[in-house]
Amino acid sequence: MVVGRNPLVEALTTGANIDKILVARKASGEAIDQVRTLAREKNIPIQYVPNEKLNGLTNINHQGIIAFKSAVIYQDLQQVIDWVLSKGETPLFLMLDGVTDVRNIGAMSRSALCCGAQAIIIPDKGVGALNEDAVKSSAGALEQIQVCRVDSLLKALDTLHLNGIKVYTSEMNAKSKVYELPLSEPSCIIMGNEEKGVQSYLTKAADDKFTIPMKGDFDSFNVSVAAGIILYEAMKQRLLTYE
Template identity: 35%
Template sequence: MEKDTTIFGIRAIIEAVESGSTINKVYFQKGLRGDLFFELEKLIKKNKISTSVVPTEKLDRLSKHNNHQGAVAKISPIEFADLDSLIEETLASDKTPLFLLLDQLSDVRNFGAIIRTAECTGVNGIIIQKSGSAPVNAETIKTSAGAAFKVPICKVDHIKDAIFQLKAADIKLVAATEKTEDSVYDIDFNQPMAIVMGSEDKGVSTSVLKMMDYKAKLPMLGEIGSLNVSVACGAFLYEAVRQRL
């Protein structure tokens, strides 16, 4: 398994961002100042990179006690796919497209489990948002059983950007949500389709729900009102597989 890379030092991180490396997160020491730091801060905002202010002790651990200059970054171990190209290539194939959008999913283990199921069910690509989403790191890849290297993953500035692109390609969208009376078993998956799964605590956001072609839920026969998001995602994906077999 390939591990995510740690880099440290403000200049090194600036160069990584400028070279196009996918930065999962930058950790800063509180109170950093100076022209070089402000240059990095500007780049981070421009590229919508997630940041966190942490104690020096954590930076020491992350950098293995090297001279980190108050800044440490984690670089993604995978290359992200371009959404436009992926949609175009998928539509050109002889298979009915199936995409998966994750709306602010934050737990790396859930993310990894979903990637694994997506690979097993023939998903053409997974789409996540640059900010607020679980990173693709070593733990994600381990939980995915390596599937993160096999399923194309795209990052977009906002999940709505991806929705507009998919709609323009005549791909229908269905959200997994409890805020509907429609069952997943009533949805026709024998058409170009993208499934939208929400965050662990809030589900699919209201603004995203308004953009859906369909909304669907799973039947809940017990006393607990919801499933773990990776389990629910698996149920949706395998219903698509069942209909397409």
């Protein structure tokens, strides 16, 4: 953590990787205003909380503000797309919508890297922190794959579509099976919250919905296992196409 006003202003000014900032609801002053400005410029989410929450996080005089450092460096989505295309590769991205368990995030990041995905797209709010536990769960994959943090997943979908990247999401009653998708083409897969799945507005904006066939009547695969199955299918199709 970065605790206190001046330490945080210095951290933001010198380019430290900050995941999110907690500000006491009644905090005010020049340094607080400066933090807000710098956070907005760097697309770092700010959460306003009771002072008691900050007191519970540290014994140090926090001056109404605490920040959590990120274990990864966030990249711009369009720049990552341009970088992938400049290498002559076909984009394969993974978008996380409300995935909160850092172990699932780590496992999906590991599968993504192993299956040739170049980037993971996350929202600036409502997703598990990419901290040391997430990096550990990913076996270091989060430090190698590109991570794009965006302020709107819907806007990110627009960016993907403008660059010719199709977006797919799973749905229990979908007609298409995962192995019927053209995943050798530029693709992005949306993986949803562990309990609620993908939000409806993202499902509507996706190019196609698919299901993963299962044997038996059980509810569904764990989200990280499902991601591994989908990513492996994408890799298999690409290996067959490019050989």
